[in-house]
Amino acid sequence: MKPDFKPTKVSQIEISQLMLPSHSNFSGKIHGGHILSMMDQVAFACASKHSGEYCVTASVDRVEFRTPIEVGELVTMKAQVNYVGRTSMVVGIRVEAENIQTGEVKHSNSSYFTMVAKDASGKTVPVPGLIVADKHDVRRFLRSARRMESIKHRRMEFGKDTHEEFIVENYLEELKKFRLKLEL
Template sequence: MSEEVVSRTVEESQSERSEIVFPADSNALGNLFGGRLMQYIDLVGAMAASRHARAITVTASMDHLDFVAPVRVGELLILKASVNRAFRTSMEVGVRAMVEDVREQRLRHVSSAYLTFVAVDRDGQRIVVPPVVPVTEHQKRRYEDAGRRREMRADETQRKKEMRAALPGGFHV
């Protein structure tokens, strides 16, 4: 018996996470470790993907990660994630990280990333995800952009396969 796949809007799965940056999460300059920021990005992205798929999701890739500005110890980091587009079993999720200046009530953009998540069942087998219905003009633009990025990722994957096949002695990069 197969379950009907029902489309979902972007809003249904949007996720947000907030963190205060502590010294244990920072480098010698008092800035948040890039790897820690990547972890937070992955977690909030996974929340959005899981909400959209209503299933377990696993990270397939993270690309186009931009570190725009440092995040300092004591600052309030806010991460927001949205599913930009769903394909058959995968989804592209966009994450934006900002620092909130609580006194001025302003947000400062510090990082953005695109991640691909795959929905799986309890046995780790891929499952079909519902389509995304973009409503606003901004969501429609992100939806279209996600399709273009997917094509570029596919081209890059093919290029890497060809490169590896041409390397002597099974050396892989």
């Protein structure tokens, strides 16, 4: 029988990979798509470890590439479940790149993957709740909860997940402050 709650530390995953020339783009930096693929893999492992189920990526919230990653750097991804819903989990991922010759470590990017637990037939299944043990985990949980609320609010306001028609006229005044030319 699965536990009703699991501590955040149970889901923590850390992986490292040396960046090779085959991972680079035309400018010689590590291709963002390669980093995204690695992030998706670590999010899957983290969410599956917490839920005990196969997990799929439902969404990715804001991936901002802060600093380029060079060929020859060691990339380390640190992930943990920050928030759980009924069948979903938000996995926070921090990406660091280390120059293995100098030891300099830089924070490359962070992102949040929403993962959903599935059973063998592909139906969503409930996941254990989260036990938070320190103020950092509480902060991460609340930030993810607010992010989820914001996404839900945005969907409701702009017509996704509702049957209401979007009314442009309600936003004409707000649109005046943007560099936008309306030709409706």
